[in-house]
Every structure is written in C-alpha cells, then in structure tokens.
Amino acid sequence: xxxxxxxxxxxxxxxxxxxxxxxxxxxxxxxxxxxxxxxxxxxxxxxxxxxxxxxxxxxxxxxxxxxxxxxxxxxxxxxxxxxxxxxxxxxxxxxxxxxxxxxxxxxxxxxxxxxxxxxxxxxxxxxxxxxxxxxxxxxxxxxxxxxxxxxxxxxxxxxxxxxxxxxxxxxxxxxxxxxxxxxxxxxxxxxxxxxxxxxxxxxxxxxxxxxxxxxxxxxxxxxxxxxxxxxxxxxxxxxxxxxxxxxxxxxxxxxxxxxxxxxxxxxxxxxxxxxxxxxxxxxxxxxxxxxxxxx
Amino acid sequence: xxxxxxxxxxxxxxxxxxxxxxxxxxxxxxxxxxxxxxxxxxxxxxxxxxxxxxxxxxxxxxxxxxxxxxxxxxxxxxxxxxxxxxxxxxxxxxxxxxxxxxxxxxxxxxxxxxxxxxxxxxxxxxxxxxxxxxxxxxxxxxxxxxxxxxxxxxxxxxxxxxxxxxxxxxxxxxxxxxxxxxxxxxxxxxxxxxxxxxxxxxxxxxxxxxxxxxxxxxxxxxxxxxxxxxxxxxxxxxxxxxxxxxxxxxxxxxxxxxxxxxxxxxxxxxxxxxxxxxxxxxxxxxxxxxxxxxxxxxxxxxxxxxxxxxxxxxxxxxxxxxxxxxxxxxxxxxxxxxxxxxxxx
Amino acid sequence: xxxxxxxxxxxxxxxxxxxxxxxxxxxxxxxxxxxxxxxxxxxxxxxxxxxxxxxxxxxxxxxxxxxxxxxxxxxxxxxxxxxxxxxxxxxxxxxxxxxxxxxxxxxxxxxxxxxxxxxxxxxxxxxxxxxxxxxxxxxxxxxxxxxxxxxxxxxxxxxxxxxxxxxxxxxxxxxxxxxxxxxxxxxxxxxxxxxxxxxxxxxxxxxxxxxxxxxxxxxxxxxxxxxxxxxxxxxxxxxxxxxxxxxxxxxxxxxxx
Numbered sequence: 018x019x020x021x022x023x024x025x026x027x028x029x030x031x032x033x034x035x036x037x038x039x040x041x042x043x044x045x046x047x048x049x050x051x052x053x054x055x056x057x058x059x060x061x062x063x064x065x066x067x068x069x070x071x072x073x074x075x076x077x078x079x080x081x082x083x084x085x086x087x088x089x090x091x092x093x094x095x096x097x098x099x100x101x102x103x104x105x106x107x108x109x110x111x112x113x114x115x116x117x118x119x120x121x122x123x124x125x126x127x128x129x130x131x132x133x134x135x136x137x138x139x140x141x142x143x144x145x146x147x148x149x150x151x152x153x154x155x156x157x158x159x160x161x162x163x164x165x166x167x168x169x170x171x172x173x174x175x176x177x178x179x180x181x182x183x184x185x186x187x188x189x190x191x192x193x194x195x196x197x198x199x200x201x202x203x204x205x206x207x208x209x210x211x212x213x214x215x216x217x218x219x220x221x222x223x224x225x226x227x228x229x230x231x232x233x234x235x236x237x238x239x240x241x242x243x244x245x246x247x248x249x250x251x252x253x254x255x256x257x258x259x260x261x262x263x264x265x266x267x268x269x270x271x272x273x274x275x276x277x278x279x280x281x282x283x284x285x286x287x288x289x290x291x292x293x294x295x296x297x298x299x300x301x302x303x304x305x306x307x308x309x310x311x312x
Numbered sequence: 313x314x315x316x317x318x319x320x321x322x323x324x325x326x327x328x329x330x331x332x333x334x335x336x337x338x339x340x341x342x343x344x345x346x347x348x349x350x351x352x353x354x355x356x357x358x359x360x361x362x363x364x365x366x367x368x369x370x371x372x373x374x375x376x377x378x379x380x381x382x383x384x385x386x387x388x389x390x391x392x393x394x395x396x397x398x399x400x401x402x403x404x405x406x407x408x409x410x411x412x413x414x415x416x417x418x419x420x421x422x423x424x425x426x427x428x429x430x431x432x433x434x435x436x437x438x439x440x441x442x443x444x445x446x447x448x449x450x451x452x453x454x455x456x457x458x459x460x461x462x463x464x465x466x467x468x469x470x471x472x473x474x475x476x477x478x479x480x481x482x483x484x485x486x487x488x489x490x491x492x493x494x495x496x497x498x499x500x501x502x503x504x505x506x507x508x509x510x511x512x513x514x515x516x517x518x519x520x521x522x523x524x525x526x527x528x529x530x531x532x533x534x535x536x537x538x539x540x541x542x543x544x545x546x547x548x549x550x551x552x553x554x555x556x557x558x559x560x561x562x563x564x565x566x567x568x569x570x571x572x573x574x575x576x577x578x579x580x581x582x583x584x585x586x587x588x589x590x591x592x593x594x595x596x597x598x599x600x601x602x603x604x605x606x607x608x609x610x611x612x613x614x615x616x617x618x619x620x621x622x623x624x625x626x627x628x629x630x631x632x633x634x635x636x637x638x639x640x641x642x643x644x645x646x647x648x649x650x651x652x653x654x655x656x657x
Numbered sequence: 658x659x660x661x662x663x664x665x666x667x668x669x670x671x672x673x674x675x676x677x678x679x680x681x682x683x684x685x686x687x688x689x690x691x692x693x694x695x696x697x698x699x700x701x702x703x704x705x706x707x708x709x710x711x712x713x714x715x716x717x718x719x720x721x722x723x724x725x726x727x728x729x730x731x732x733x734x735x736x737x738x739x740x741x742x743x744x745x746x747x748x749x750x751x752x753x754x755x756x757x758x759x760x761x762x763x764x765x766x767x768x769x770x771x772x773x774x775x776x777x778x779x780x781x782x783x784x785x786x787x788x789x790x791x792x793x794x795x796x797x798x799x800x801x802x803x804x805x806x807x808x809x810x811x812x813x814x815x816x817x818x819x820x821x822x823x824x825x826x827x828x829x830x831x832x833x834x835x836x837x838x839x840x841x842x843x844x845x846x847x848x849x850x851x852x853x854x855x856x857x858x859x860x861x862x863x864x865x866x867x868x869x870x871x872x873x874x875x876x877x878x879x880x881x882x883x884x885x886x887x888x889x890x891x892x893x894x895x896x897x898x899x900x901x902x903x904x905x906x907x908x909x910x911x912x913x914x
Contacts, residue, residue, distance in 0.1 A: 130616035523762030
C-alpha cells in the first residue's frame with residue numbers, strides 16, 4: 018500500500034472517529050450525571066436524520082434550515098424522553114430506569130417504523146460535499162474534511178461549556194457527588210435536562226454527518242452506530258469525555274483500517290469490535306481514561 | 313393444607329394438563345396448535361430470562377442471541393445430510409457437519425449447551441465488572457451473533473438461512489420443555505442457591521460479606537438462563553421450519569423482556585401467564601393489522617403497528633406499574649385456597 | 658493467642674490517607690472497641706479487614722494466615738463476619754431467608770442436587786433450616802421469621818443483621834455501630850446481648866461505637882482513631898482520662914455526649 022493511500026485511509030478513520038466520538042460523548046455525559054446507560058441514544062441519533070429528511074422534503078426547507086430544524090427537534094426529543102421516562106424513575110432502583118431506557122429505545126424504533134416506514138430512504142447530500150479534493154496525491158472528499166472541521170468546533174464549544182459556564186460546573190458537580198450537589202442547591206432537574214439536551218444535540222450533529230457519509234436512513238440505523246459509540250465510551254472509560262473521544266478514534270481507525278487491509282474480514286468488523294470490548298472489560302474494566310474505583 | 317394433599321393436587325393437575333395436551337395435539341386446529349407451541353416457547357424464554365433479570369437482578373438482553381445459537385446448532389445436528397446438501401448450494405457445508413445427524417432431543421441439548429458456553433464467555437467479563445455493562449454488552453452480543461451467522465457461509469449457509477427443517481416440535485416437546493424449565497428454575501430459586509441469587513439482587517455488598525461468591529452465582533444464573541434460551545431457540549427453529557440470521561433479532565429479545573417485566577421481575581408465575589398471553593395477543597393483534605407477516609418473528613415494516621402497541625404497553629408498565637402483574641408473588645395451592653376461603657367468608 | 662492481627666495497615670484514596678499505619682492484635686475471645694470522631698476511618702478499617710477496600714500497605718492476618726487481598730466472600734468463609742453501619746439486610750427476603758442465605762457458603766451440595774432435591778441436599782437444607790431457626794430463637798426473632806426483613810422495625814433489623822452474621826459461623830465478629838439509633842434501654846439490652854452471644858458462640862468481637870456508655874461498659878480494650886491515626890490504646894479507664902482523646906473529641910462534643 019502506498020503512503021498516499023494509507024494517508025487517505027487515515028484521514029477517513031479520523032473523520033469516522035470524530036463521529037463515533039461525538040455520539041460516545043452523549044452516552045458518557047448522561048452516564049456521568051445520572052448513572053444511566055441511555056439505551057435510546059442510538060435511536061435519538063436515528064430520529065435526527067429523519068427530522069432533517071422531512072424538514073427538507075416535506076416542509077421544503079432550504080438544506081441549512083432543515084439541519085437546524087433537525088437539531089432543534091432532536092434536542093426536544095431527547096429532553097422529552099428524559100422528562101417522560103427517566104425522571105419519574107430517578108429514585109427507583111436502577112434496574113427500573115434501565116428498563117425504561119430499553120423500553121424507550123424499543124418504542125422509538127417502532128414509532129419510526131410505523132410513521133416513516135421500514136424501508137430505506139435516501140438522505141439528501143448537497144453536491145458541494147461530494148466533491149473530491151486531491152491534495153498531494155491524497156484523494157479526500159469534502160464531507161470528510163467538513164466532518165473534521167465541524168467536530169473540532171463543536172468539541173471546543175463543548176469544552177468551554179463544561180469548563181467555563183455555570184451549567185457546566187453544575188453538571189460536573191452532579192457527576193462527582195449527586196446527593197451533595199443537590200444539597201448545595203444545584204437545580205437537579207434543570208441540569209439533567211440540559212445534559213440530555215447537549216447529548217441529543219451531539220447525537221443529531223453526528224447523525225447528520227453520518228447520513229452525509231452513508232446516505233441511507235431507516236428506523237434501525239441507530240442500533241450499530243449507537244452500540245459502537247457506547248463501546249467507544251467504555252473503552253475510553255465511561256464518564257470521561259476525552260476517553261470517549263479517544264475510544265471513538267480507536268474504533269474509527271479499527272473500522273477503516275480493517276476494511277482497507279483485510280477486506281475479506283470486513284463483515285466481521287463489529288464482531289472484532291465486540292471482542293475488543295470484552296478484552297478491555299477483562300483487562301481494564303474502568304477503561305483507558307476511567308477513574309479508578311476506590312476499591 | 314398438608315403436603316400430601318398439595319402433592320396430590322399437583323399430580324392431578326399435571327395429569328389433566330397432559331390430557332389437555334393430548335386433546336389439543338390430536339383434535340385442535342393447526343393454527344391454534346401453532347400458537348400454543350409458541351406460547352410454550354415464550355414460557356421457556358420468559359422464565360429463563362427472569363432467572364437472570366428478576367431473581368439475580370442482572371440485566372441481560374442477549375436472549376435472542378442465545379436462541380439463534382441454539383436454533384442453528386440443533387438444526388445443523390438434526391437435519392439429514394441430504395437436506396443439508398440441498399440447502400448449502402452456494403458453498404457446501406464443512407465436513408463433520410455434512411455427515412452428522414442425531415436425534416432431535418440430543419440436538420436440542422447440544423444447542424442449549426453451546427448457548428450456555430457462549431453465555432459464559434460473554435457474561436463472565438461483564439459480571440466481574442458490574443451489572444450495568446451486562447445489558448449493553450449482551451445487546452451487542454445478540455447483534456454480533458447475527459453478523460457472524462451471516463458471514464459463516466460454510467457453516468450457517470449465511471443470509472440464506474436453513475430451509476425445510478423437519479417439524480419435530482409439537483405440543484409434547486414444547487410444553488414438556490416448558491414444564492421442565494418451570495420445574496428447574498422454581499426449584500433452583502427456592503433452594504439455597506436461589507437464596508444466594510436473590511441476595512445478590514437485594515444487596516451485592518451485603519451478599520458478598522455473607523460469603524456469597526458473587527461471580528460464581530451471577531455466572532451460574534446467566535449460564536442456566538442461556539441454556540434454556542438455546543433450548544427455546546431450537547424448539548422455535550423446528551417449529552418455524554425456516555431460520556435465517558434475522559429470525560432472532562432484537563425485537564424478539566424485547567418481546568421476552570416484556571414478558572418478564574409485565575409478569576413481574578422475580579415471579580415465575582408472572583412470566584408463565586404473560587408468556588402465554590403475549591403469544592395469543594401477538595396473534596389477536598395481527599388481525600387488527602395486515603395479515604401479511606410470517607409468524608410473529610420477522611417484523612417487516614408493515615407490521616410495525618403491533619410492535620408499537622407492545623412497546624407502548626412496555627413503557628407504560630415500566631414507568632407506572634413497576635412491579636408488573638404479579639410483583640414477586642408466586643402461584644401456590646395455599647394461595648388459591650386462602651383466597652377462596654376469603655371470598656366465602 | 659492472637660487471632661486477628663493487622664500490621665501497619667494503610668489505606669490511601671488518591672491523595673487522602675484514610676488510615677495510616679494501623680496496628681491491632683486481637684486476642685482470642687477479646688472484646689475490643691474501636692472509637693473515634695466521625696470520619697476517623699473506623700468503618701474503613703472494617704472494609705480493609707474484609708477487603709471491601711484494597712489495602713494500600715500492610716497485612717491482615719487471621720489465625721496465622723495472611724488474608725490480605727483475599728476475596729471478601731472467602732474472608733467470610735475463613736471466619737470474619739460483619740454488620741453494617743447503615744443496615745444492609747436483604748429487604749425483600751424474609752427474616753428466616755436472610756439468615757439462611759448466610760449458611761449458603763458452607764453448602765456442599767451441587768446446583769443439580771439442589772434442583773432435583775437429592776437426599777444429600779435435602780439433609781443439608783434441613784440442617785440449615787434448623788440452625789437458622791435456632792439462631793432466630795437465640796436472638797428472640799422467631800415470631801418474625803416470615804416477615805420481610807425490610808418491613809421490620811429498626812431495632813429488630815439490627816438484631817437480624819447480627820443473627821445473619823452469626824450464621825456464617827465466624828470466629829471474629831465486626832460490629833459497626835450496633836447501638837446507632839437506639840434509646841438507652843435498648844442499648845443496655847444490646848450490651849447484654851453482645852456479651853451473651855460472645856460467650857455462646859465463642860466470639861472475638863471488634864466493635865465500632867459512638868455510644869461511650871456501651872463501649873466503656875463492655876469493651877476490655879479500646880483503640881482510638883483520629884484522622885486515620887491511632888492516637889491512643891488501652892483499658893477503658895486509661896482512655897477516659899487520656900488528654901489526647903479528650904482533645905480529639907472536643908470538636909465533636911463531650912466524651913459522653
């Protein structure tokens with residue numbers, strides 16, 4: 018393999034890694050604050066693509082408006098799920114909220130199947146994003162670059178939000194010690210809703226980037242990206258944003274390089290990721306960047 | 313009421329049940345028979361999942377994965393070499409499998425055993441870490457199994473699946489296994505081992521401090537659950553006559569989770585009642601919807617409405633009726649007669 | 658004879674040293690009190706003995722055997738049982754089942770023999786039943802045997818937790834604030850109970866307690882912790898008059914508060 022082609026795969030892997038990373042951060046943020054594996058996250062991801070799709074085709078919005086519309090509606094959906102299904106169970110045994118999350122995932126998939134239909138739909142990709150640049154022999158699609166640029170901007174914004182704003186401080190406080198933070202007068206409901214809003218916005222954004230890359234959308238499309246991203250979050254150490262991003266990169270690279278070097282094994286890529294997950298759980302259960310338990 | 317009386321009642325009702333099975337098998341309409349078979353399989357699946365989720369307090373979403381392992385493993389063992397040859401026309405099946413044929417019962421056992429081994433391999437790492445990861449990892453596992461089944465062309469026949477399987481499954485097999493599952497798991501949860509499992513559900517820290525080996529007992533529940541899921545899968549495969557990697561998808565797991573949650577986490581009675589009810593409800597709701605789908609399992613787009621209704625029921629139950637229909641209560645003769653007496657007074 | 662020995666045990670959580678260089682030599686049959694202000698590291702020491710927390714440095718030795726780092730359930734099997742500061746019963750199980758669960762670690766029958774009710778298992782189960790009932794009787798809980806543990810009143814829950822710990826057949830019993838939330842009469846009864854079970858079951862007891870009247874009346878020796886450091890050890894009388902101990906407690910009130 019020539020260095021050019023390798024570089025091309027590398028850039029592809031980075032861009033895919035960013036997408037996984039953005040989804041994974043959604044899992045990690047929510048887990049950090051409410052200690053819940055938000056099973057419906059992958060389905061929120063899926064819904065975002067449909068919101069954009071219908072904004073564009075049904076409501077005849079211009080493309081950029083459809084994207085904004087999609088993100089906003091997805092945020093409402095994510096916050097709504099928390100309000101309806103998770104908040105009433107916040108003080109219930111943890112297994113109950115886990116059941117609620119699984120139930121919501123099931124519900125959203127089936128609502129999507131009934132309302133949108135089970136067949137694949139083509140997601141509109143603006144022609145400007147499909148153009149291919151050749152930089153020093155390396156062929157890179159515009160969408161790949163756009164993904165990287167958008168992700169970096171979003172991550173910078175997110176870092177600012179978490180490190181420098183009051184809301185971010187509240188989120189961090191809740192994730193360190195829920196009960197004490199509550200006693201210190203942090204508005205728990207608002208902070209959690211905000212966390213879900215951020216998580217959903219990230220899901221929507223990554224979903225759009227994903228759909229621009231693989232422009233087929235259907236009600237179960239969120240299952241695998243969602244699962245891979247969760248794996249990324251565990252590999253990085255759940256609760257850690259840097260870890261989630263790193264895990265995302267790792268999976269992005271594994272996926273792309275596997276397809277590049279061992280095309281015959283490409284069908285097994287999720288199986289390989291799965292084995293990776295199991296090995297990480299055995300060797301370093303708290304993940305690469307996870308905090309050590311006090312044990 | 314004394315023990316002997318209860319024993320007699322149990323034996324009499326078992327005999328009545330067998331008589332009913334015989335009547336059903338001999339005279340019932342094939343359509344109803346099919347539903348009754350599915351009901352038995354749902355009972356097996358619901359009760360075995362309840363052992364993991366309800367009694368031990370761990371949350372597995374791997375049941376469909378274990379079922380497909382059981383279904384494929386047993387089918388490849390009970391299919392005749394000639395049938396395998398016709399099925400595998402793209403790429404022939406690998407050697408030992410191409411020659412082997414063993415009786416249905418043993419094929420089922422092997423299917424269950426393979427599911428149990430897979431259960432150990434998947435469960436052990438997560439169970440060491442903590443319950444939360446089990447749900448998501450087993451969820452992934454079920455999907456991965458699908459990927460693998462699709463790709464192992466010379467063992468599983470890939471996406472084409474296995475067709476024309478002999479229908480060994482009848483009411484005796486299915487309900488026989490259902491009764492055995494109920495017996496096994498009821499006896500288990502009432503035993504000293506069962507108390508250890510329940511103590512883990514109640515408080516892991518205290519359980520460990522009282523000498524309960526957490527890893528051993530969680531794994532035990534998980535492996536037994538996976539075994540019966542494999543048996544259920546084998547029975548279902550032979551009932552459907554056709555299996556492919558998509559026969560056992562995540563929707564199927566959701567249905568089983570629903571049986572457990574609606575019946576009550578920690579109530580075998582609840583899982584039995586809901587297993588049978590859901591099998592019939594699935595059919596009743598089919599009339600509401602378009603009659604196009606293949607029996608209950610593959611859920612193509614058009615039949616979304618039925619699953620949507622189920623999903624709604626599930627979510628409402630989880631949020632508002634957390635304990636399900638039976639909570640942790642169990643059927644017993646005492647309970648029946650006590651409530652009767654109360655009514656008479 | 659020395660039964661439980663802690664040598665230079667230290668526990669650090671990140672930068673915080675919760676327990677530093679703790680030493681203890683429990684003689685067989687002794688009843689030793691472990692006291693100190695809130696956050697002194699008393700419960701941490703229990704968690705280190707049972708390996709609920711990993712020891713950072715030092716050794717835990719039971720009857721000459723090094724049990725440092727052994728799994729918690731194995732340590733229980735070796736003969737150390739405990740109760741918890743914030744009662745941790747199996748709430749949805751009956752009082753009897755709570756106690757029976759603690760006998761499980763000595764069960765020899767296999768899963769299959771339990772499921773199929775083979776004679777060997779039936780005999781063991783019968784023994785468990787009898788012993789569990791006996792224990793409940795010893796602690797005066799027999800009429801609550803079918804009540805859910807979570808629904809029992811507080812004082813009975815404390816007692817049930819002790820009987821559950823006794824069911825593991827311990828050599829050493831670790832009691833974590835058994836008198837918390839009890840009134841003086843109840844505390845008095847508890848003192849009598851501890852003395853009685855200690856004799857009846859040949860126990861060596863390590864007791865964490867805030868109620869000084871209880872500690873001073875039943876403990877033979879006392880170890881005082883403050884901020885993870887042992888500041889005094891000796892007979893109850895010596896501890897009462899130790900100026901350092903009094904200073905440590907002044908922040909939190911009088912010794913007899």
